[in-house]
Amino acid sequence: MSVADLSFNQVTKRFGKVVALDKFDLDVAPGEFVTFLGPSGSGKTTALNILAGFAAATEGDVRIGDRSVVNLPPEKRNVGMVFQSYSLFPHLTVFENVAFPLRLRGTRGAALTARVIAALEMVHLGDYAARMPSELSGGQRQRVAFARAVIFDPPVLLMDEPLSALDLKLREQMQLEIKRFHAQIGCTIIFVTHDQGEALTLSDRVAVMRDGQIAQVGSPQEIYDRPNSQYVAEFIGRTNLFRLNAGQGGTWTIDGLGVTMPPVRGANATNTLLSVRPEKIRPVDSDEAGQVSFDARLTQVIFQGDHVQYEAVSSGGSPLYFQDYRGPGTHLMKRGEQIRLGFDPGDAVPVARDVA
Amino acid sequence: MKFRQILWLFLPATLLLVAFIAAPSFDLFRASVFDPDFTTEHFERLINRSVYLDVMWRTIRVSLTVAVLCTLIGYPVAFFINLQPRRRQTLLLFLILIPMWMSILIRTYAWIVILGRDGLVNQMLAMLGLATEPMQMLYTSGAVLAAMVQILLPIQILTCYAAMTEIDFDLIRAARVLGARPRQALARVFLPLSLDGTLTGLVIVFMLSMGFFITPALLGGRQDTMIANLIEFQVQRLNWSFAAALGVVLLVLTVGMIVALRGAGKLLARRVLKGGL
Amino acid sequence: MTYYRMALGAATVLALAIPAKAQDKTLTIAGSGGVVKEITEKVFLPAYEEATGWKTNFVAAESNIMLEVRTMLASGKMLYDAMEVSASNYPIGVKDGLLAKIDYDLLDPNGELPEKAKKEFGVVAAAYSTVLVQRLDKNPEGRKIESWADFWDVETFPGPRSLNRQPQYTLEFALLADGVATDDLYDVLGTEEGLDRAFAKLDEIKDHIPVWWTSGAQSVQLLSDGEVFYSSTYNGRVTKLQESGIPAEIVWNGGALHTSYVGIPKTAPNYEAAHDWIRIRTMRPDLEIEYVKQLPYPNFAPGLFDQMSEDMARNMPTYPENAEVQFVANDEFWAANIDHIRERFDEWLLE
Numbered sequence A: 001m002s003v004a005d006l007s008f009n010q011v012t013k014r015f016g017k018v019v020a021l022d023k024f025d026l027d028v029a030p031g032e033f034v035t036f037l038g039p040s041g042s043g044k045t046t047a048l049n050i051l052a053g054f055a056a057a058t059e060g061d062v063r064i065g066d067r068s069v070v071n072l073p074p075e076k077r078n079v080g081m082v083f084q085s086y087s088l089f090p091h092l093t094v095f096e097n098v099a100f101p102l103r104l105r106g107t108r109g110a111a112l113t114a115r116v117i118a119a120l121e122m123v124h125l126g127d128y129a130a131r132m133p134s135e136l137s138g139g140q141r142q143r144v145a146f147a148r149a150v151i152f153d154p155p156v157l158l159m160d161e162p163l164s165a166l167d168l169k170l171r172e173q174m175q176l177e178i179k180r181f182h183a184q185i186g187c188t189i190i191f192v193t194h195d196q197g198e199a200l201t202l203s204d205r206v207a208v209m210r211d212g213q214i215a216q217v218g219s220p221q222e223i224y225d226r227p228n229s230q231y232v233a234e235f236i237g238r239t240n241l242f243r244l245n246a247g248q249g250g251t252w253t254i255d256g257l258g259v260t261m262p263p264v265r266g267a268n269a270t271n272t273l274l275s276v277r278p279e280k281i282r283p284v285d286s287d288e289a290g291q292v293s294f295d296a297r298l299t300q301v302i303f304q305g306d307h308v309q310y311e312a313v314s315s316g317g318s319p320l321y322f323q324d325y326r327g328p329g330t331h332l333m334k335r336g337e338q339i340r341l342g343f344d345p346g347d348a349v350p351v352a353r354d355v356a
Numbered sequence B: 001m002k003f004r005q006i007l008w009l010f011l012p013a014t015l016l017l018v019a020f021i022a023a024p025s026f027d028l029f030r031a032s033v034f035d036p037d038f039t040t041e042h043f044e045r046l047i048n049r050s051v052y053l054d055v056m057w058r059t060i061r062v063s064l065t066v067a068v069l070c071t072l073i074g075y076p077v078a079f080f081i082n083l084q085p086r087r088r089q090t091l092l093l094f095l096i097l098i099p100m101w102m103s104i105l106i107r108t109y110a111w112i113v114i115l116g117r118d119g120l121v122n123q124m125l126a127m128l129g130l131a132t133e134p135m136q137m138l139y140t141s142g143a144v145l146a147a148m149v150q151i152l153l154p155i156q157i158l159t160c161y162a163a164m165t166e167i168d169f170d171l172i173r174a175a176r177v178l179g180a181r182p183r184q185a186l187a188r189v190f191l192p193l194s195l196d197g198t199l200t201g202l203v204i205v206f207m208l209s210m211g212f213f214i215t216p217a218l219l220g221g222r223q224d225t226m227i228a229n230l231i232e233f234q235v236q237r238l239n240w241s242f243a244a245a246l247g248v249v250l251l252v253l254t255v256g257m258i259v260a261l262r263g264a265g266k267l268l269a270r271r272v273l274k275g276g277l
Numbered sequence C: 001m002t003y004y005r006m007a008l009g010a011a012t013v014l015a016l017a018i019p020a021k022a023q024d025k026t027l028t029i030a031g032s033g034g035v036v037k038e039i040t041e042k043v044f045l046p047a048y049e050e051a052t053g054w055k056t057n058f059v060a061a062e063s064n065i066m067l068e069v070r071t072m073l074a075s076g077k078m079l080y081d082a083m084e085v086s087a088s089n090y091p092i093g094v095k096d097g098l099l100a101k102i103d104y105d106l107l108d109p110n111g112e113l114p115e116k117a118k119k120e121f122g123v124v125a126a127a128y129s130t131v132l133v134q135r136l137d138k139n140p141e142g143r144k145i146e147s148w149a150d151f152w153d154v155e156t157f158p159g160p161r162s163l164n165r166q167p168q169y170t171l172e173f174a175l176l177a178d179g180v181a182t183d184d185l186y187d188v189l190g191t192e193e194g195l196d197r198a199f200a201k202l203d204e205i206k207d208h209i210p211v212w213w214t215s216g217a218q219s220v221q222l223l224s225d226g227e228v229f230y231s232s233t234y235n236g237r238v239t240k241l242q243e244s245g246i247p248a249e250i251v252w253n254g255g256a257l258h259t260s261y262v263g264i265p266k267t268a269p270n271y272e273a274a275h276d277w278i279r280i281r282t283m284r285p286d287l288e289i290e291y292v293k294q295l296p297y298p299n300f301a302p303g304l305f306d307q308m309s310e311d312m313a314r315n316m317p318t319y320p321e322n323a324e325v326q327f328v329a330n331d332e333f334w335a336a337n338i339d340h341i342r343e344r345f346d347e348w349l350l351e
């Protein structure tokens, strides 16, 4: 089992006028599972390609372990990679696909067979060695691609939107498997996705990307609970954004809700938006101490079984939404109902407004 | 739709095939054994005289050589084109297509100008002082081969190119990142994946070569006669039945060789695909 | 039997096309189209009409003229009074009895025509030769090819050569090279040993012939390009070759003289008038000279060469000095033997 740290140092990649990566900086610890999350065109693939050696950085340095790899061809970098479309060799059997990296490394005979079979068994495809890739389902192909990428025990594994071609159920199942493989193998994994749920599920850390830069990097919880910008707050999950106005004595008033709030962490002259996650807002009977509460009217009730999504308009005219997880004794409210809502100021995160 | 109804949809295509392929082939075969009464004399003549067997063997040999040469030249050229930026690929393909607008006859005549005793090549050799006597290049097997390869090369280039563009570039990247040096990626992934298309091109070139007659007639000597030349002669001599018998032989040899080539291709593919190379 | 039907169709159309005016005396002549037709209409037809007061109707035969005649004979309605008979058609016409005998007392009461011009069923209307042509500039210093034996002598006259890819006349040339006298050619060729002898002689030259020509145009092109130094070809094409500045020269010795004829089909409606036409066509040097100026295929019109310059006359296949050293190509022989000889020849070429 091998593992390595890696780092991007001020990596810039230009395609003519297009800046795909802009002074990209990231340090990844050995064995860490880091996800690049971002919309299409934000530079995720470019970062991965530069790491794999398919593209050269225009500027900056990339290190894997203790050496710079910028001058190494892909085959010398010793990284595993799983492609979006799996990229299994269509002319080779499952066995040969998985054996491919080993053959290139001079492994032969019984040792080769044993390792290939072991890898296939790890991905539950022990019986499929003789099949051609075209005879496999999408999920099976994905697993072969995974086995092929890790069989030579690379310290770093790269995965570029590996699950995006699978249907939801399979995707969720594969996410769990990947998590399990990671625990088992222990190598450093860089995982690319534009699916925030996937990123939250899998990662030790998520790097939210925007225009070739990292908007925020941190643990899923940090990213979700303490987004550092409107962009991140909106990209990860859903959120309510209210305008903040500075009041007297460090207090803040919230536009549209017509309430005043005690000083909150992080609120300042630039962070003039307040992000409140829908699950943090709930109906309150009476004003509780330390709570921010306000009147609202329900405009939409969406029943989802284990939870209900409510849309509402505050008495000040701000649209907002919240979720109710139907704990014991809760009842379903009706559209048009007048209610009082509240949230804990500690659950609210001031963020900077995006300069559009 | 019921299966029977669907069958009717095949009718037009079937009729077309019958009208343009099956019927003439049958007519050809009939003409070869009725002259005007049933006879096998024409086939006997073909089999009993070594000269005709020589011509058949030569036709196959020349066609195979042309097909292999076209492949050896065409594959790298297609590969090179495939490496170019999109825009330049279009330009290069266009350039390769240009000669195909010219008739085979004209392209063959061009070779006469090039290879003649007073032709370009001999003039150049003389100018460089490399030859005192003009070399006899025209009316040789070499001339026929060169011209046939030149005429058929675009077909093989285009077929190879088409096969190559089908290859997902991520497969090459996958091979590289999994540890393959460029050459290894080429040999283990690119080559096997373009093999089928290349073999198809080889078979097409072979097939077309089998029926060549203008080029061997104009550039070759009597020792370069191919089956199609014999057919043309016999038609001129009004020996319809013998010509038909030759036609049948050409048809059978061509089809037989295509089947054989396909088989050989499959074997080769299996070896290459097993990671043999 | 497609040809038969085609000819029948053509004949029917013809029959309908010709207006049946009995009072108009019209002579119908069948011949080939193209330049020959043009010149015939310009030179010979007006002369005939003026001399006889008859009208003429020149029909350019669409398909095989012998098939047409055969069809007309069978149907009992012969539409042609006179016809051109090519060298290869003559033996067919004779063998199949399609031609009427020429009445030489009627045609040439004074015996002006030379014997060479007179055949039983036709009079020589035009002649050309298959001759050996050499590129003088390719000859060794001070040497010149003078016979087929020289053509075969690759030691003295090295260099590429060409011959017709047909056994006709090529075999005769081989025999001449092997020392057979012109008069004995067809006797020798008619025997199996003679044939073997011809092929044996061809074996000697086989390796020195990079290309066997298949058309007259190709033969002069080969000479013109210098691809071959020596070749057989048709005499009519040599003048053009010389005019283009190529130092080519005909070797008349051993040339094959081909003659085509005017004849009269059996049951021709105007047998006697046809003789007048033949006389105009074959015995008038003043008319023939006009024809020869356009087409180098002269006949034996008495006094023809008096109308020409010495140079021009010497280029004519029928010029006495030239005619003397040639042999008359025997098309009867070839008509009878072509099939098996050609098969052997074709296979020999492939060996």
Ligand SMILES: Nc1ncnc2c1ncn2[C@@H]1O[C@H](COP(=O)(O)OP(=O)(O)O)[C@@H](O)[C@H]1O
Pocket (backbone or CB within 6 Å): A015, A018, A019, A020, A038, A039, A040, A041, A042, A043, A044, A045, A046, A047
């Ligand atoms: N080969 C290329 N040539 C030109 N522009 C490119 C190329 N590859 C990527 N880009 C541009 O770089 C930016 C980042 O692309 P990419 O890394 O593929 O984004 P992502 O993978 O996040 O969708 C995009 O604007 C894209 O158009």
Ligand SMILES: [Mg+2]
Pocket (backbone or CB within 6 Å): A044, A045, A046
């Ligand atoms: Mg991407």
